[in-house]
Amino acid sequence: MQQINVGIIGFGTVGCGTFEVLTTNREVIANRVGAEVVVKRIADLDLESDRGIQVNRDLLTVDAMDVIDDPEIDVVVELIGGVEKAKEFILMAMEKGKNVVTANKALLAEYGSEIFEASERYGTSLGFEASVGGGIPIINALRRGLAANRIQTMIGILNGTSNYILTKMTKEGLPYVKVVQDAVDLGFAEDPPTLDVDGTDAAHKLAILISIAFGSPVSFNEIYKEGITDLTPDDIRFAGQFGYSIKLLAIARNLGDRLQARIHPAMIPKDHILANVNEAYNAIYLEGDFVGPNLYYGLGAGKRPTGSAVVSDIIELARQTRVGLKGFMPPLAHVRSPDKKILIQPIEELTSAYYCRFSALDSPGVLSKISGVLGDHHISISSVIQKGREVNGSVPIVMLTHEALESNVQKALSLMKGMKILTGKTIMIRVESG
């Protein structure tokens, strides 16, 4: 049987997961590729830490160039994370004609154009299944299974840590800080989990999904993002009373000439299939013009699921290597059109329904003043909850609006900040009908 050689750069969690998949399932993989897939070299600066797995020491090197320069290595797997060094290694490997696999979402979100262009220029293939959705083969679905469609909508739960936090807040009624502390203590979240909870990680992933769905890299900085740190168990409970769950959603909508691209907490109907995605699970819901609604669900992170995704790319590239095929498909699975620019709609121009929770004085006329300001900004109210429970002289007034223009909502809320009837910060959450 023919042998395909793999070199791994970066032997941390995902590197170990990848190695474990390739060794544990070696026979299954050989059967699916039609060739033996063998790890020939592993580069990492740290060769001393105990990783809890058996590795032949001869495979190990501290020098990434021992992988990149090895003419017998067919597939180079970049798993060091970070941006600059990873980019350098990937570009060098491509220049040597290697097929490359990476799980590096930050790199692809920020320097996708450059990497994708280089891959095509050198005629090599690039796999990046593991960069979005952990073990969920969503990149493969977009590049192949859904390729007949114009993608109209993508709504993702793309960050497992924040979904875990929101699930706990929902099920146990606990405040954000308490849940985060528990998650950190249990090792489920980084300390502090800033990029997870502020939407950055989800924005990286959404940028990649958009690139593939629409065939052109998106400018990462134009993706609107808002995190979950201001959410309270009160808002989750009120949302429930209106029939909604709160999730951190990554949303892309094709408006024809422009695209919505935004990450923020959102209320979604409880019977929507995304509302039932809990714990550390990820899911991508999407609609194509022919396929209609689709959902892809699985574990969004972790050594084993991410290893599964990395090795799915290795298998594909090994299959291509076996038959001597190079650069079979461009990274975005589109003929590249460098002049094609995806325009993103500014968040101010969004039309949406909104949930607003005001902390107001418990005195007559308050509701009328608030709804007056909203009315002045063409925002009409569809439901209100106002229930006693006075705390320090203030009561929550909770409203759902009909569809309104975001800039109007922003203006109205900003105007209300100066009003004496409001005793605290107003919470605004967008409502997605799904």
Add this chain to the structure above:
Amino acid sequence: MQQINVGIIGFGTVGCGTFEVLTTNREVIANRVGAEVVVKRIADLDLESDRGIQVNRDLLTVDAMDVIDDPEIDVVVELIGGVEKAKEFILMAMEKGKNVVTANKALLAEYGSEIFEASERYGTSLGFEASVGGGIPIINALRRGLAANRIQTMIGILNGTSNYILTKMTKEGLPYVKVVQDAVDLGFAEDPPTLDVDGTDAAHKLAILISIAFGSPVSFNEIYKEGITDLTPDDIRFAGQFGYSIKLLAIARNLGDRLQARIHPAMIPKDHILANVNEAYNAIYLEGDFVGPNLYYGLGAGKRPTGSAVVSDIIELARQTRVGLKGFMPPLAHVRSPDKKILIQPIEELTSAYYCRFSALDSPGVLSKISGVLGDHHISISSVIQKGREVNGSVPIVMLTHEALESNVQKALSLMKGMKILTGKTIMIRVESG
């Protein structure tokens, strides 16, 4: 731009859907393939019916050989349905070196071995994404995205009609016959929908999923099947009281040396993601040894979703044709091992929890007699519901058992048939913990 020619045999619902996708999204598809994909010929015995779409009459022929024999046609798409004729056309097209796409689940479930073997012998490629799960790209996921895994469990809701019927029965509390009649009247179900409701259609699809997941065709007749015709709104309501939903599930479990392969109504916990798959939607839940739990969800039938799946195969084969690649991947995405035989566990050897609903006389000692017989067969009871509501002198006694051996349950129920305390048929439903 290079041109790839497609010939379609069978211009019914799916044929029209395929044609519509290829024409409506022609530009998108060309961009994703790197070549124009053009329908060169369409064969159908009926050229007169109004299909509601614009087709150049020069494309049409009544003779399938005009497609199969055309040397300019690269991809032959078989969409006539049925078994014998379809098989003949596919084998002839393969012999001519054509790549073939089919949506024919009955054919692949019953004659898969022969078709897969021929595809490899002639060195052509075979796409059959549309044969399972309508628009859901589950075949692609198994062949590529999850290829690094040993698949341990697959649980599918694979028949949209029966899922629609069960959803209506659940939400509206209506009896089976009423819901079926409504579905037929509305055109949502065939009249009568026999193959949908008796489990045959789901069994065809499960046979195909198993073939790909485990790399070898399964003997279709060995798949256990049981339909939904005996289910009642009472059972659905009782299931709800125990915290379960009832779905028609297609289940494959890898036991190491053998495989479970069975279709039957089953109770599944309400918070399992499959329990939230309603209406005509399909879903495939699966677990791989590394990826963990995954779910794929979408519309399981219909012209547009099925067209999307057929064209995803056409796109893949067109990409291969563009670079002159033939027979890139075997149909099951495994090196073929003709001697490998998948052994299926007989249903009698299943270990499961069970729901039983007895119709019994409303008299003292009945519960003790029933549980006595169960106990004699090593079946222990985990919960019982016995609520008055006498109808014609009989009451329902509903039980959930702990795990028990199916053959014991069958024996116990068969023994009870002769007992005078039972006034009607006993309903048995297996419980899946998921």
